[in-house]
Amino acid sequence: MRxxxxxxxxxxxxxxxxxxxxxxxxxxxxxxxxxxxVRQCKTVDDVxxxxxxxxxxxxxxxxxxxxxxxxxxxxSEIGFLIPGSNFDRLFEAGIEPFGMVVDTLRRHGVTVxxxxxxxxxxxxxxxxxxxxxxxxxxxxxxxxxxxxWKSVGALRQMDYTIEGVRQYRSAILEEILGRFDVDGLxxxxxxxxxxxxxPKVENARCMTEYVREIRTLLDRTAxxxxxxxxxxxxxxxWDIDFCTQEGLQxxxxxxxxxxxxxxxxxxxxxxxxxxxxxxxxxxxxxxxRLYPFTPGNVSPYQVFEYGExxxxxxxxxxxxxxxxxxxxxxxxxxxxxxxxxNFYTFDFGQYYPDLxxxxxxxxxxxxxxxxxxxxxxxxxxxxxxxxxxxxxxxRQLLQKTGxxxxxxxxxxxNIVDSCATLRCAFKDMHETxxxxxxxxxxxxxxxxxxxxxxxxxxxPDLAVRxxxxxxxxxxxxxxxxxxxxxxxKRETDTGKGISVGEFEIxxxx
Numbered sequence: 001m002r003x004x005x006x007x008x009x010x011x012x013x014x015x016x017x018x019x020x021x022x023x024x025x026x027x028x029x030x031x032x033x034x035x036x037x038v039r040q041c042k043t044v045d046d047v048x049x050x051x052x053x054x055x056x057x058x059x060x061x062x063x064x065x066x067x068x069x070x071x072x073x074x075x076s077e078i079g080f081l082i083p084g085s086n087f088d089r090l091f092e093a094g095i096e097p098f099g100m101v102v103d104t105l106r107r108h109g110v111t112v113x114x115x116x117x118x119x120x121x122x123x124x125x126x127x128x129x130x131x132x133x134x135x136x137x138x139x140x141x142x143x144x145x146x147x148x149w150k151s152v153g154a155l156r157q158m159d160y161t162i163e164g165v166r167q168y169r170s171a172i173l174e175e176i177l178g179r180f181d182v183d184g185l186x187x188x189x190x191x192x193x194x195x196x197x198x199p200k201v202e203n204a205r206c207m208t209e210y211v212r213e214i215r216t217l218l219d220r221t222a223x224x225x226x227x228x229x230x231x232x233x234x235x236x237x238w239d240i241d242f243c244t245q246e247g248l249q250x251x252x253x254x255x256x257x258x259x260x261x262x263x264x265x266x267x268x269x270x271x272x273x274x275x276x277x278x279x280x281x282x283x284x285x286x287x288x289r290l291y292p293f294t295p296g297n298v299s300p301y302q303v304f305e306y307g308e309x310x311x312x313x314x315x316x317x318x319x320x321x322x323x324x325x326x327x328x329x330x331x332x333x334x335x336x337x338x339x340x341x342n343f344y345t346f347d348f349g350q351y352y353p354d355l356x357x358x359x360x361x362x363x364x365x366x367x368x369x370x371x372x373x374x375x376x377x378x379x380x381x382x383x384x385x386x387x388x389x390x391x392x393x394x395r396q397l398l399q400k401t402g403x404x405x406x407x408x409x410x411x412x413x414n415i416v417d418s419c420a421t422l423r424c425a426f427k428d429m430h431e432t433x434x435x436x437x438x439x440x441x442x443x444x445x446x447x448x449x450x451x452x453x454x455x456x457x458x459x460p461d462l463a464v465r466x467x468x469x470x471x472x473x474x475x476x477x478x479x480x481x482x483x484x485x486x487x488x489k490r491e492t493d494t495g496k497g498i499s500v501g502e503f504e505i506x507x508x509x
């Protein structure tokens with residue numbers, strides 16, 4: 001989802017040292033940029049505009065998409081560059097867009113990494129490279145003959161236990177490092193499990209050895225360029241147990257000093273409740289930095305996404321109050337910084353100049369914030385799974401009188417000098433039904449309950465009742481909380497049940 005830039009990193013025990021004296025280094029800001037921001041450019045001026053938008057955020061690291069499996073975003077002798085993008089005009093004019101962005105950003109003091117999608121599952125036929133077709137036996141999927149997006153995407157995911165797969169992918173990385181003046185690599189393991197054949201836990205040694213080889217490649221490149229160090233970061237699922245099951249030995253990578261930072265997060269839909277305690281414990285006392293990340297999407301809103309959109313309003317993508325609330329929850333857990341994933345300049349460019357401020361809780365004490373929660377804390381490994389099940393919102397059912405549902409959630413904003421409002425959306429609730437809401441065991445009395453019909457494109461009209469109350473600390477607590485909904489009166493049994501789970505806390509100074 002998006003991009004930005006402007007740089008500094010502390011080397012050795014801290015990281016890089018490419019810093020500017022005027023930069024606020026109280027926390028690191030990292031942005032991974034999907035290359036579509038540049039692929040849309042037709043002219044040099046267009047590319048410069050994208051680069052300057054990125055720089056306006058003054059990030060410490062910008063990871064720019066360079067390759068996804070065998071697909072590349074530059075003219076390559078090894079990988080495949082898909083034709084048909086606006087930036088083809090730049091190639092025709094003898095301009096290398098990827099190199100141009102890298103050089104522009106580095107001239108302005110930005111630390112730039114080439115982002116490497118480790119097993120991307122995008123599956124349009126044009127994305128299925130010749131090399132992948134020639135080595136279908138190395139794929140982690142079986143060729144059923146189907147050529148839909150999912151089937152092709154699954155075939156594109158190769159098995160890293162096979163030496164030929166590792167060699168081919170390494171050759172692309174060597175080409176990138178040999179051609180572009182990047183400051184290192186970021187391995188993107190969110191795109192996407194699986195990476196290894198069974199038994200994955202046993203085969204994990206193959207991936208760890210591959211990460212070691214990349215570390216060696218970067219060290220060798222650094223010596224050639226007479227630099228002290230080149231960075232290696234990894235983007236991974238936030239669920240450590242999931243990482244282990246998929247053969248990602250992140251703790252060993254940290255302990256063996258193979259990586260300089262780890263960026264855990266959820267994929268496709270932002271989650272306000274990601275815990276960092278195990279990650280903080282894993283990186284504590286090491287040279288590896290912790291930069292939790294968020295994507296920019298919040299709820300379904302595109303034609304290929306199944307599931308209902310937010311009932312509480314236009315909560316499709318992040319906006320400033322949501323970013324600030326997410327940052328409060330992340331930064332209260334003492335990571336080393338905050339990261340954005342695929343923060344497209346064409347969607348979020350207007351926010352870039354403020355991202356560093358908005359991700360610093362000390363600077364946002366008197367700004368509005370928006371917590372939006374409606375999902376169980378469970379890692380959702382693929383976009384394909386997310387699209388099919390609509391897991392941005394996992395509403396629970398209250399069927400009969402006495403039924404109760406609980407959801408834990410994190411809240412990290414001091415609201416002493418602010419007004420805070422708790423809002424809940426109850427789907428298929430009738431006027432005569434009654435639901436009691438409790439926060440941490442304390443009953444919260446509603447100020448208003450209003451019934452409305454919610455309309456959304458592609459979905460049937462929904463009968464929703466909106467419950468609202470002012471909220472304070474207590475019963476809210478800083479840190480972990482529990483909200484509970486109990487159905488205390490149900491006069492009309494329609495067989496549907498009442499769906500609960502989506503709620504928000506909106507803070508206005």
